[in-house]
Amino acid sequence: xxxxxxxLTQLTDYAHGMRIMYVEDEVxxxxxxxxxxKTIFSDVVCVSQMxxxxxxxxxxxxxxx
Amino acid sequence: MQAYTQGVYEIVITDILMxxxxxxxxxxxxxxxxxxxxxxVTSACEDxxxxxxxxxxxxxxxxxxxxxxxxIIQVLHIAAKNIYNxxxxxxxxxxxxxxxxxQTTLLEQYKEVVDxxxxxxxxxxxxxxxxxNDQFTQTSGYTYDEILAxxxxxxxxxxxxxxxxxxxxxxxxxKKTWNGIIKNLKKDGSHYITDTTIKPxxxxxNEIIDFISIGNDVTxxxxxxxxxxQTQHEMLLILGGVAETRSNETANHVRxxxxxxxxxxxxxxxxxxxxxxxxxxxxxxxxxKIGIPDAILLKPGKLDADEYHIMKTHSQxxxxxxxxxxxxxxxxxxxIAKEHHEKWDGSGYPNALVGEDIHIYGRxxxxxxxxxxxxxxxxxKKAWPMEKIIEFILAExxxxxxxxLVELFMQHLDKFIAIAAQYKD
Numbered sequence: 001x002x003x004x005x006x007x008l009t010q011l012t013d014y015a016h017g018m019r020i021m022y023v024e025d026e027v028x029x030x031x032x033x034x035x036x037x038k039t040i041f042s043d044v045v046c047v048s049q050m051x052x053x054x055x056x057x058x059x060x061x062x063x064x065x
Numbered sequence: 066m067q068a069y070t071q072g073v074y075e076i077v078i079t080d081i082l083m084x085x086x087x088x089x090x091x092x093x094x095x096x097x098x099x100x101x102x103x104x105x106v107t108s109a110c111e112d113x114x115x116x117x118x119x120x121x122x123x124x125x126x127x128x129x130x131x132x133x134x135x136x137i138i139q140v141l142h143i144a145a146k147n148i149y150n151x152x153x154x155x156x157x158x159x160x161x162x163x164x165x166x167x168q169t170t171l172l173e174q175y176k177e178v179v180d181x182x183x184x185x186x187x188x189x190x191x192x193x194x195x196x197x198n199d200q201f202t203q204t205s206g207y208t209y210d211e212i213l214a215x216x217x218x219x220x221x222x223x224x225x226x227x228x229x230x231x232x233x234x235x236x237x238x239x240k241k242t243w244n245g246i247i248k249n250l251k252k253d254g255s256h257y258i259t260d261t262t263i264k265p266x267x268x269x270x271n272e273i274i275d276f277i278s279i280g281n282d283v284t285x286x287x288x289x290x291x292x293x294x295q296t297q298h299e300m301l302l303i304l305g306g307v308a309e310t311r312s313n314e315t316a317n318h319v320r321x322x323x324x325x326x327x328x329x330x331x332x333x334x335x336x337x338x339x340x341x342x343x344x345x346x347x348x349x350x351x352x353x354k355i356g357i358p359d360a361i362l363l364k365p366g367k368l369d370a371d372e373y374h375i376m377k378t379h380s381q382x383x384x385x386x387x388x389x390x391x392x393x394x395x396x397x398x399x400x401i402a403k404e405h406h407e408k409w410d411g412s413g414y415p416n417a418l419v420g421e422d423i424h425i426y427g428r429x430x431x432x433x434x435x436x437x438x439x440x441x442x443x444x445x446k447k448a449w450p451m452e453k454i455i456e457f458i459l460a461e462x463x464x465x466x467x468x469x470l471v472e473l474f475m476q477h478l479d480k481f482i483a484i485a486a487q488y489k490d
Contacts, residue, residue: 004135004138007138007139007142008138008142010142010146011138011141011142011145011146013149014142014145014146014148014149015141015145018075018076018145018148019072019073019074019075020074020075020076020077020078021068021069021072021074021076021077021078022077022078022079023077023078023079023080023083023088023091024079024080024083025080025082025083025084032134033137036134036137036138037078040141041076043072045068045072045074047068049083049084049085049086
């Protein structure tokens with residue numbers, strides 16, 4: 001089993017040039033997870049589907065790098 | 066979905082229960098757009114129906130909420146590594162494909178050049194022809210189907226010895242490349258000559274799968290060479306004949322000596338090239354007689370000691386005439402001119418050489434010249450009966466003549482007599 005740091009380093013290498021989409025149901029997308037993804041992947045698009053809001057459209061692209 | 070359709074994503078992380086669009090439905094929709102899309106699902110929902118659907122949708126990873134950073138890193142590591150490896154495999158495959166296209170393009174051009182310039186034949190491991198190019202059909206006159214149906218035997222020329230083909234087959238069967246000159250038969254009965262290279266093609270286990278033969282048509286070159294050689298030979302026969310005529314010998318004397326020398330050289334085991342040199346150079350054995358005064362050369366009676374001494378110089382004179390040439394043929398002629406009066410026991414002239422110190426050309430011509438002189442009639446003498454000639458030659462075995470050559474001569478006497486009959490004066 002790889003140690004966490006080693007795994008993170010490898011992941012960063014693998015993720016170079018990759019884009020990731022993170023879709024969640026929370027009002028504010030989990031900031032910690034989003035920030036973590038952003039440190040690893042070249043491009044992160046976070047999409048939040050808000051609770052109790054009947055809108056059919058994507059409400060927020062919280063972060064883009 | 067709008068955001069998804071606007072970009073290309075290697076990984077999508079999503080939940081299942083979401084207000085706007087259910088995660089499972091969203092994954093289905095995205096899979097319709099990108100069938101190979103990688104999904105990581107994070108959810109607190111443990112509904113087995115959803116989970117079954119996610120398995121059927123072949124999602125990459127599932128994480129039960131609440132999730133820890135280590136967990137998300139671990140599944141991302143697996144997913145990203147897979148994508149990275151797939152991408153590398155794809156790149157490598159693409160590179161291989163490009164290399165293959167490049168190599169194939171080059172090979173096709175190389176093949177085109179070879180096909181334009183050479184005769185190419187492919188043979189299976191049993192020696193059956195399985196391919197022949199256009200150059201072959203044009204040169205040989207046989208169609209592709211004819212050569213495939215009847216094989217190499219169609220091309221076998223009677224002048225090619227079976228030893229050559231046996232040696233060829235031995236070489237290529239032992240996985241070595243064979244190179245040599247092959248005289249082939251055309252459909253119209255004429256011939257063509259190829260400088261041929263045959264290479265066994267081996268598989269990855271070093272086993273022969275077939276043989277490729279590439280031949281360059283050198284017919285013109287060989288025929289021209291033969292023409293030059295024959296012209297040279299005729300010129301030397303004429304020149305040798307002129308010298309002999311001065312001393313009352315007939316022009317056919319040199320033709321017979323050449324034929325006897327050729328036969329004896331073959332019997333002795335000289336190479337084809339040496340036999341050829343001996344055959345063409347031997348008519349010049351008495352060329353030095355052009356330097357001997359008529360008074361001595363044409364004297365009807367026996368020569369006195371001084372005259373005989375002068376007469377003997379013809380071998381050195383002949384050598385001096387020819388010695389400065391670097392051509393193998395004239396070098397051979399110079400050796401013959403000088404040494405054809407040397408004797409095996411060392412009592413000959415001009416240098417009293419002994420045994421094998423006398424060049425084989427000299428030893429051969431010494432015997433054949435004497436045989437012809439004894440067996441033919443001259444204005445000053447009768448031809449000797451064959452029994453007497455045999456008796457004389459046997460008596461001189463190991464004295465005048467090389468004993469081994471005498472044995473060969475006696476073993477094949479009928480052939481020498483046949484030559485004498487064919488070229489009699």
